Amino acid sequence: MNTDDPEALADRQSELPRLLWVLRKGKGFGLYFVCCNAPAYRRELVEKIKAEYALPILEFDLTGHDDEEYIDHRLLTWAADKPAGAPVFLYGLETLLPTRDEDRQFRTIQEINWRRNVYSQLGRNLVIWLPEYALTLLARKASDFYDWHSAVFEFPVPEAEKSRFVKQSMLGFMDGETHAANRMTLAEKRRWISVLNGLLDETPKDSEEYAGLLNDLGRLHHASGKYSEALRMYQKSLEVFHKLNNQEDESMALNNISQIYQAQGDYDNALKYLESSLVILRDIGFRDGESIALGNISHIYRIQGDYEKALSYLEDALVINHAMGNREGEGTNLNSISQIYSAQGYRDKALNCLENALTIHREVGNRIGEGATLNNFSNFYYDQGNDDKALDYLEQSLRIARDMGDRAGLCAILINYGAIHDSQGNISEAKHAWLEAYRIATEIGHAEGLKALDKLAKDLGKEGLAYWESKM
Amino acid sequence: MNKETNPVTYPVSSVAEVYDACHPDIPLEDVNDTRYVDLTAVRGGESLVKSIAYAIERTRSPNFHQQLVTGHRGSGKSTEFFQLKARLENHGYFVVYLDVGETLDLGDISYLDILIGIAKAIVGELEAAGIDLNENLLTEVLAWLAEKTIITERNAESEGKVSANLGLAANIPFLAKALAEATGHIKSGSKRREEIRSVLERELSLLIERLNTLIDDARTRLRLQGFKDLVVIVDQLEKMAYRTNKDGTSNHKELFVHHAGQLKSLHCHIIYTVPINLIFSANLGDTFGSDAIFVIPMVDVNKGAGKEKFREVVARRVDIEKVFVESCLVDRLIAMSGGSLRDLMRLVRLACQNTDEIIESADVERAIRALIREYDRLVKEQDIPLLTRVNESKHVDGSFADLLGLRVIHEYQNGARWADLHPAVRAISWIDRALNPPAIL
Numbered sequence: 001m002n003t004d005d006p007e008a009l010a011d012r013q014s015e016l017p018r019l020l021w022v023l024r025k026g027k028g029f030g031l032y033f034v035c036c037n038a039p040a041y042r043r044e045l046v047e048k049i050k051a052e053y054a055l056p057i058l059e060f061d062l063t064g065h066d067d068e069e070y071i072d073h074r075l076l077t078w079a080a081d082k083p084a085g086a087p088v089f090l091y092g093l094e095t096l097l098p099t100r101d102e103d104r105q106f107r108t109i110q111e112i113n114w115r116r117n118v119y120s121q122l123g124r125n126l127v128i129w130l131p132e133y134a135l136t137l138l139a140r141k142a143s144d145f146y147d148w149h150s151a152v153f154e155f156p157v158p159e160a161e162k163s164r165f166v167k168q169s170m171l172g173f174m175d176g177e178t179h180a181a182n183r184m185t186l187a188e189k190r191r192w193i194s195v196l197n198g199l200l201d202e203t204p205k206d207s208e209e210y211a212g213l214l215n216d217l218g219r220l221h222h223a224s225g226k227y228s229e230a231l232r233m234y235q236k237s238l239e240v241f242h243k244l245n246n247q248e249d250e251s252m253a254l255n256n257i258s259q260i261y262q263a264q265g266d267y268d269n270a271l272k273y274l275e276s277s278l279v280i281l282r283d284i285g286f287r288d289g290e291s292i293a294l295g296n297i298s299h300i301y302r303i304q305g306d307y308e309k310a311l312s313y314l315e316d317a318l319v320i321n322h323a324m325g326n327r328e329g330e331g332t333n334l335n336s337i338s339q340i341y342s343a344q345g346y347r348d349k350a351l352n353c354l355e356n357a358l359t360i361h362r363e364v365g366n367r368i369g370e371g372a373t374l375n376n377f378s379n380f381y382y383d384q385g386n387d388d389k390a391l392d393y394l395e396q397s398l399r400i401a402r403d404m405g406d407r408a409g410l411c412a413i414l415i416n417y418g419a420i421h422d423s424q425g426n427i428s429e430a431k432h433a434w435l436e437a438y439r440i441a442t443e444i445g446h447a448e449g450l451k452a453l454d455k456l457a458k459d460l461g462k463e464g465l466a467y468w469e470s471k472m
Numbered sequence: 473m474n475k476e477t478n479p480v481t482y483p484v485s486s487v488a489e490v491y492d493a494c495h496p497d498i499p500l501e502d503v504n505d506t507r508y509v510d511l512t513a514v515r516g517g518e519s520l521v522k523s524i525a526y527a528i529e530r531t532r533s534p535n536f537h538q539q540l541v542t543g544h545r546g547s548g549k550s551t552e553f554f555q556l557k558a559r560l561e562n563h564g565y566f567v568v569y570l571d572v573g574e575t576l577d578l579g580d581i582s583y584l585d586i587l588i589g590i591a592k593a594i595v596g597e598l599e600a601a602g603i604d605l606n607e608n609l610l611t612e613v614l615a616w617l618a619e620k621t622i623i624t625e626r627n628a629e630s631e632g633k634v635s636a637n638l639g640l641a642a643n644i645p646f647l648a649k650a651l652a653e654a655t656g657h658i659k660s661g662s663k664r665r666e667e668i669r670s671v672l673e674r675e676l677s678l679l680i681e682r683l684n685t686l687i688d689d690a691r692t693r694l695r696l697q698g699f700k701d702l703v704v705i706v707d708q709l710e711k712m713a714y715r716t717n718k719d720g721t722s723n724h725k726e727l728f729v730h731h732a733g734q735l736k737s738l739h740c741h742i743i744y745t746v747p748i749n750l751i752f753s754a755n756l757g758d759t760f761g762s763d764a765i766f767v768i769p770m771v772d773v774n775k776g777a778g779k780e781k782f783r784e785v786v787a788r789r790v791d792i793e794k795v796f797v798e799s800c801l802v803d804r805l806i807a808m809s810g811g812s813l814r815d816l817m818r819l820v821r822l823a824c825q826n827t828d829e830i831i832e833s834a835d836v837e838r839a840i841r842a843l844i845r846e847y848d849r850l851v852k853e854q855d856i857p858l859l860t861r862v863n864e865s866k867h868v869d870g871s872f873a874d875l876l877g878l879r880v881i882h883e884y885q886n887g888a889r890w891a892d893l894h895p896a897v898r899a900i901s902w903i904d905r906a907l908n909p910p911a912i913l
Binding site: 007008010011014017018021022025026027028029030031106109110113114115116117118120135136139140141142143144147148149150151152154 | 488491492495496497545546571572573708711712713715814818821822824825826827837838841842845846849850877878879
């Protein structure tokens with residue numbers, strides 16, 4: 001809408017009175033859409049409507065909707081004993097219309113198009129709140145359903161308060177020590193992906209905030225195993241950061257892109273992006289970033305079995321961290337170095353590094369790092385055939401992952417935990433752990449975890465992931 | 473749906489009543505509804521009701537008339553079907569109306585679901601009319617279907633829900649239940665449904681034969697009751713969401729072109745609604761016959777006759793003089809509807825919103841702006857070349873399927889078939905600039 005146009009302005013001011021009019025005067029079933037991008041603004045609007053309407057409004061949120069049931073079934077059952085005539089505000093339909101999951105999207109579209117008539121059995125007004133992008137998608141793809149509406153109301157976030165609403169809508173995303181991507185369940189990630197997509201429409205393109213949202217979206221997709229979508233987001237955020245000449249975040253985007261290539265096994269590209277990132281970091285003298293990039297480069301050489309190179313990069317990183325007094329970085333480097341020594345068969349050196357890493361992690365209170373090192377301790381003893389000690393360390397690591405809500409970490413640790421029990425012939429305990437790992441992996445969409453679990457099931461002579469599913 | 477305690481008498485005369493009188497989503501089911509206006513004359517002259525009814529009456533057993541119908545959403549198609557149903561019933565036919573959206577519990581539909589759904593609807597309607605089918609035959613068809621589904625069930629290693637029911641004597645409700653079992657288990661992606669389909673597909677000719685014995689029996693019994701024959705109307709099938717298959721064809725073509733043979737295989741007169749983009753599918757004519765698709769065009773409201781008819785549509789529902797400040801305001805709304813009944817109803821409703829006394833010019837203009845904004849959401853910049861083309865040629869082909877589906881472009885028929893932009897699309901300022909670039913001085 002053009003803000004300069006007096007008619008457009010008048011129309012915008014009449015949106016709320018029109019919506020209230022419809023709620024009061026529209027008898028029986030009526031379908032309405034409300035377009036609103038920021039959940040925080042939506043909440044405020046709904047409060048205002050409730051106050052002015054002064055009659056009950058039923059609110060139903062589809063977030064986390066179980067695929068096995070029709071939306072209309074749930075809605076009708078739920079509304080059956082509610083006050084007659086009270087309108088329904090429906091939220092969260094966008095979570096069932098993910099922009100990049102075409103299958104899911106198609107199923108929702110097919111369902112609401114076919115079952116359109118069932119909604120009329122509600123016998124009350126149905127007001128569906130959607131962010132702009134999802135409403136447009138619905139209008140274009142579920143046109144049979146969309147075409148039933150009697151009005152669309154648009155509530156763009158007021159220009160002056162935009163940043164407040166965007167920030168408020170982000171509350172809950174930034175909470176906690178672990179990045180949202182590592183801590184949330186798949187359903188939560190899905191919800192946040194829709195929220196962030198909506199906020200994108202409220203944020204000026206080519207701004208820091210816009211690129212930041214893209215980066216967060218990338219991390220959410222990344223953690224859900226949606227690599228190509230994550231890559232797309234990271235690439236777009238890279239473009240914006242580059243345009244804004246924000247070199248620090250540009251190097252972060254390059255680094256994040258490299259992690260996708262690494263996960264896909266494309267080590268050449270991963271290295272290419274890491275090296276570009278490194279050039280920038282050195283250029284701007286951002287040394288903490290430099291040490292992280294060096295660590296990531298080292299990791300790729302280690303995966304490829306080039307231990308010499310891997311070690312030399314880590315030693316460079318360690319020098320930087322030491323010079324900067326970055327103890328957390330040192331701890332992380334020492335933990336990684338231990339893995340190289342282990343692979344090379346230098347057990348004493350490996351153990352020494354692990355012990356130093358653990359001391360530092362505990363000293364600086366880096367609990368995620370501590371958990372990772374404890375897991376590596378466990379691996380170390382497991383390799384030496386000392387199952388008891390291995391189990392002891394792993395249990396400590398497990399506790400931390402649970403405490404921190406580090407679900408991705410928890411999944412990996414549980415897989416190891418099962419493996420130890422399995423080697424001790426304690427197969428039922430092993431399956432128990434793997435089953436929990438499977439539950440987490442499916443919940444958060446942990447691609448690597450699922451791959452490992454698929455193999456484990458096949459090693460057991462079963463048909464792969466379907467086996468775990470049948471045991472759920 | 474809330475039952476009205478006091479039946480409303482049309483035309484209504486207050487704004488609050490207008491809102492409900494112009495509900496865009498309720499087709500007129502009662503043929504005697506005073507709101508019904510026959511638009512045949514302004515739709516190019518060919519009546520859906522008459523032409524299909526004649527075709528059915530002319531087609532004698534063992535031949536059956538098979539008809540595809542399509543049209544823009546909101547063109548009054550369902551209302552026309554109710555008229556057709558009433559006319560055929562008056563002429564002695566037993567008509568089964570099947571709303572696939574309501575009846576079939578389906579996500580991703582296949583022809584098998586439709587065939588079984590039709591059989592189920594026939595059995596259900598006969599039961600409702602108190603006409604008994606041959607019990608032995610029912611038992612046999614039921615047992616056959618149950619056997620097929622039980623085998624699948626065992627293969628799927630799950631509990632034998634069907635087998636638990638098998639001990640019961642066959643009767644119609646039970647058969648309907650078993651048929652539901654075969655089409656059910658929906659929620660697309662359901663593995664079990666895929667399995668049932670593949671079992672039935674392997675024995676397709678047997679399935680059709682069984683269903684046809686059932687239908688033949690139903691027809692015999694109907695004739696004994698004095699009916700001429702059986703007609704099935706399968707409505708809402710056009711709502712099937714479009715999807716491109718892995719092999720490059722679409723799910724629409726797969727159903728209506730590749731499986732046309734199966735859809736035509738049932739022993740009864742049958743009418744299917746199909747998505748509008750299929751009118752561009754050359755192969756459709758090969759299987760269903762060249763004039764097998766009946767297209768319900770939009771009404772050309774630029775012409776005097778069309779405009780008058782649309783005025784009548786509004787006047788049957790609302791007392792124009794009492795509700796609008798000036799009756800010419802209705803003409804504004806009619807012009808902006810582009811000949812779509814649904815958009816006309818929607819516009820009247822939009823004009824009511826936030827008005828309690830009488831609809832004024834400002835309300836009408838606001839309603840029109842709201843409609844324009846809604847269409848603005850549907851059009852993308854990439855659509856400009858196609859919009860330019862249709863603007864100049866007034867003609868559409870297969871590449872316009874999406875835009876026709878969105879009703880950004882309307883098809884009309886008076887004399888010849890032609891197409892144009894929806895007036896609300898034409899009124900979007902950036903589209904207008906693209907179509908009519910300022911002249912270079």
